[in-house]
Amino acid sequence: MHQTTGVAIIGAGPAGLLLGHILGQAGVPFTILERSSREHVLGRIRAGVLEQGSVDILAELGLDARLRERGLTHHGIYLQFERQRHHVDFQELVGRTVTVYGQQALVADLLAEHERLGSRIVFEAEDVEPVGIAGKRPEVIYTKDGEVHELACDFVVGADGYHGICRQRVPAGDLQVFERSYPFGWLGILADVPPSTDDLIYALHADGFGMHSMRSLEVSRLYVQVGPDESIDAWSDARIWDALQTRLGVDGWELQEGPITEKSITPMRSFVVSTMSSGRMFLAGDAGHIVPPTGAKGLNSAIADVAMLGRALLDHRAGDSTGLDRYSDRALARQWKVQHFSQWMTEMLHVHHEVPDASARAFRYRSQVGQLEYVTGSEHAMRSLAEQYAGLPF
Known part of the structure; x- marks a missing residue:
């Protein structure tokens, strides 16, 4: 079966779901393909601390109703050693806060809004394969209920995690992996x-x-x-x-x-790729980088990626491809700062x-x-x- 869309998003985690909302609110057609079931996606227990910028993005998109109701705003953290506890007050020091809100709750919110809007999300999509990413009209081939589908699109976004297929489809000579x-x-x-x-x-x-x-x-x-x-x-x-x-x-x-x-x-572990783009395919979130959890950066890094990528895709439709051309460099420049902080916190506290x-x-x-x-x-x-x-x- 032949289908078309604007952006094919592989992965229905927070990165893929949030990117879908950014595109959908601008009228850009998209399809999200997810290899797991809806129940499995909702059952994943992951990170739970949102940076100020992540909260702001969700608010700008009108996706923060339950977050405002149930999220726990924190003005800082305690650092403890030698049985002494010291408070680091973010609000006093930099005028910013963080919010505790489980990733599974955020995914549930994003998915519920997609379902309310009638977004096109295909769960239990098998044998997902992006092809033709070096050309002007890539496709994603997948199987659903035994039937093979060919999804033609303008761009592919790999938000399919560390074990996903998209990173594996970047030509070997174009990709270097940095891992610890x-x-x-x-x-x-x-x-x-x-x-x-x-x-x-x-x-x-x-x-x-x-x-x-x-x-x-x-x-x-x-x-x-x-x-x-x-x-x-x-x-x-x-x-x-x-x-x-x-x-x-x-x-x-x-x-x-x-x-x-x-x-x-x-x-x-720490993991970063040398490029977040290849032709008309872009990586986001764990597909391109992983941090140790000490600095609470995994979920926030994924949100930062799609905030940058979403704006770049919208600018491209308006005739400006600068954002897409620079996406990988900008995302990785931020990510290496995040990696340094996460490594520093990890080394200091373990x-x-x-x-x-x-x-x-x-x-x-x-x-x-x-x-x-x-x-x-x-x-x-x-x-x-x-x-x-x-x-x-x-």
Whole structure:
């Protein structure tokens, strides 16, 4: 079956869904192809911190009704070390905030609005294959319910994640990959208990990193540093709470415990490609870059990509192709700043148990404590952290 559209978007995560809204509100036809089912897309549990710029984009597009109702605005974060907690006030330092709002909630909002508008989204699209991206009229071939479809378009956008097909279709000689794996992972839990903190807590402890976040006023999200290859089966609920109590504990404060409803271990890595475009195909989000979660940049980087790409596609329709020509360079220039910040936060807050020499390991830990003492004792250092955490310009 032959079909046509303006922009073929591969992937119905937050990047693909948001780009669809940017295009749709400008009257640009688009089709979103997603290999998974609608239920699977809605069930993905991912990041939950939105930068100020991400919130502003959603507001500009009129997609923030539930976000304004249920999102939790935070004016800063706590940095904790040596059983002392220090507040970094973003509002006071740079006049910006962040908002805690689960990625799955954002995806549900974006998808519900697409369904209300009757957008063309194809779930369970199999064997998706972009072809002819070097020409003027590329196609995306896919199978749905056993029938092969050929979708002709002006542009292809690969918002299909790290394991997606689009990046694989960039000619090998045109693409270089920069990647780093970290020697630790995060064991994350969701617990049915109100948060024990008003702002997120990032804690360095001799046993390893600990973090207290939240998903709502009723649900807490917490993390402990573990080895990247550890089995979740080795971590009973009691062991998890014991580790959290130890790593997050300070005098005069109590971590409330509750039923754990979800737990998983996520390895940590950094990944960036050398180009976000190839012919008439453009990459966005995890298809082009991944950050460790410490700096809360994954979801926000995807939103930044599609904000830039969406504007560039609209400008192209108006006769100005400058934005499309510069998209890859602009997106990657921002991304490398984000990568630096995420790596800095990760290195500063995680214990390097992999270092075999005890003396070297202790030296590294003490230097991290010194670094945190400097950051929390310097207004200039705190302002730099606040500026980057609350979000660089799009």
